[in-house]
Amino acid sequence: MKSSLAPSTRIISLVTAIAVGLVFFLPIWRIDLIAPQYPEGLYLQIYAAKLGGDVDVINGLNHYIGMNHIHEKDFVEFQVLPYLILVLAGFGLLTTIINRKWFYFTWFGCLLAFGVLAMVDFYRWLYNYGHNLDPSAAIKVPGQSYQPPLIGYKQLLNFGAYSMPDTGGWIFIGAGLLLVIGAWVEIKRSRKAGTSYTFLFPLLTIPFLLKGCSASPETIPYGKQSCQYCKMTLLEKQFGTELVAATGKAYFFDDITCLQAYIREGQPGSSGNYQVFMSDYKNADKLLNLNQAFLYKSPELKGPMGGTIAAFESEQARTEFSKTKPGQNSSWKEQLQP
Numbered sequence: 001m002k003s004s005l006a007p008s009t010r011i012i013s014l015v016t017a018i019a020v021g022l023v024f025f026l027p028i029w030r031i032d033l034i035a036p037q038y039p040e041g042l043y044l045q046i047y048a049a050k051l052g053g054d055v056d057v058i059n060g061l062n063h064y065i066g067m068n069h070i071h072e073k074d075f076v077e078f079q080v081l082p083y084l085i086l087v088l089a090g091f092g093l094l095t096t097i098i099n100r101k102w103f104y105f106t107w108f109g110c111l112l113a114f115g116v117l118a119m120v121d122f123y124r125w126l127y128n129y130g131h132n133l134d135p136s137a138a139i140k141v142p143g144q145s146y147q148p149p150l151i152g153y154k155q156l157l158n159f160g161a162y163s164m165p166d167t168g169g170w171i172f173i174g175a176g177l178l179l180v181i182g183a184w185v186e187i188k189r190s191r192k193a194g195t196s197y198t199f200l201f202p203l204l205t206i207p208f209l210l211k212g213c214s215a216s217p218e219t220i221p222y223g224k225q226s227c228q229y230c231k232m233t234l235l236e237k238q239f240g241t242e243l244v245a246a247t248g249k250a251y252f253f254d255d256i257t258c259l260q261a262y263i264r265e266g267q268p269g270s271s272g273n274y275q276v277f278m279s280d281y282k283n284a285d286k287l288l289n290l291n292q293a294f295l296y297k298s299p300e301l302k303g304p305m306g307g308t309i310a311a312f313e314s315e316q317a318r319t320e321f322s323k324t325k326p327g328q329n330s331s332w333k334e335q336l337q338p
């Protein structure tokens with residue numbers, strides 16, 4: 001039958017499905033850190049549902065440079081990824097059984113989309129941990145970030161950071177290459193039979209369209225939408241705040257007070273690797289990452305819900321403002337504490 005797969009493609013489907021299933025049990029990615037004080041090296045392994053390696057030691061080092069501690073409970077990915085891997089493996093087994101070209105290419109497209117989105121999400125994770133630093137950290141280097149490379153090598157102060165696929169990652173890459181070979185076999189067969197495969201182009205471009213959908217702050221809709229917490233209309237630009245969930249969905253708040261309460265109550269979007277932003281007091285159209293912003297607390301600041309905190313892009317801007325109103329410096333980490 002013209003719509004059936006070649007025997008070699010069915011074998012590729014079966015082997016790939018088994019390989020993807022094995023990724024469920026194996027480390028997918030690995031980050032190694034080498035420094036003079038750690039000549040034996042430190043490493044972090046990322047599995048589908050957990051972390052491995054020298055997590056506690058790395059968290060201890062991260063504390064000094066203001067990086068957030070790495071905890072498994074902070075990653076919504078660990079709750080979703082195991083099921084996605086099993087679904088993809090099951091999809092491959094069904095492809096072998098159903099034995100249809102269109103099903104094979106659908107599976108190929110889904111696996112490709114999964115790989116692209118996984119790498120985008122991993123990059124976001126690395127970026128957030130490397131850039132969202134506590135301004136009150138013991139070690140501060142102006143302009144320095146500590147984002148490990150997505151893949152390859154990067155020097156981070158006196159540490160050399162290596163980021164590469166681990167066993168599961170290489171298996172996944174190999175599975176993708178096998179599917180490419182299978183796709184080539186099927187397209188070659190279709191050309192001989194005079195069948196057009198132009199319908200595949202939209203499918204194969206989906207992952208690249210999704211790649212641009214990484215989470216980023218949205219413009220706060222003042223006067224058009226209500227605060228996610230207190231339900232009051234968003235009005236005062238200088239105090240507006242925003243939470244971008246790990247899924248990319250944005251939640252808007254009229255004051256940092258509402259944002260704090262929303263997160264403390266564990267409301268939707270406030271778990272996992274979320275991001276928080278606040279308007280720059282000097283330039284209200286600009287949103288600042290709260291983990292990097294310079295906060296100032298003063299009783300003379302009157303936010304919509306009684307907030308007394310303003311955010312500034314630089315230490316200099318905060319210092320200049322402090323001369324106009326009595327108060328004290330602060331940080332997002334301090335404000336989020338009970």
